[in-house]
Amino acid sequence: MHDQVITTATVADPKSKYGDAKASTRHFVTQRVTGAINILFILFLVFIVASLAGRGREEMVATLGNFWIGIPFAVLLAIVTIHMRNGMRDTLEDYVAGGTYRLAMALNTLFSAAIALVGVVSILKLVFWG
């Protein structure tokens, strides 16, 4: 927990708990599982950007609008936002604490959710409405 003040007495006490064990383990596992899935995202991203960079809407709809390309890509992009929120949390925990941490985490969640929302909605638009 980011607010915990660790003194020599805390360290000396074998019963000391450092943060939320369950949440921290879940954070660790989530970061690794999403990280592994992100390798698949990179493959999709390289394929999509390489074939569509600089192209017009028609070609983007033809490729990204394909259900079997667009939908997996949207899902992978959503998973990326979980990984980036988690990763930013690690960074924030290292540098800020207390109210600043909570504010920064709220902004972090907001940003990640906004990226997921704009990305997924845009892809769904291309898939279902062209």
Add this chain to the structure above:
Amino acid sequence: MSVRSRPLSPHLQIYRWTITMTMSIAHRATGLGLYAGTVLLVVWLGAAAIGQDALDLVNLVYGSWFGQLVLFGYTWALFHHMMGGLRHFVWDFAVMMEPGQRESLAWASIVISVVLTLLVWTAFVWVG
């Protein structure tokens, strides 16, 4: 009673910038870069969803020399962060942590990320 000064930790005179430290910092830096860089991706996708005019504008900016420079950096950040992540997967099995091994792993991650970046840009941008 004579007081002998306590030994000090070796400091600046033997300070050495290590490759493992550099790659650790690079992992965090590329992570933060990619975090911000997702904006570039969703702006492109959003523009495509909105219409041809918006897409033309995005293509103009991304296609400019500065846009291409940023995208080249983004490509490297993506591959470097991936290599850093794979390095952590290796370490999760508590192997490759000994002196020499961890330095090899660190050098491998930077070399492979640069090679992958150059391969992708050669295949899809400079030649393709």
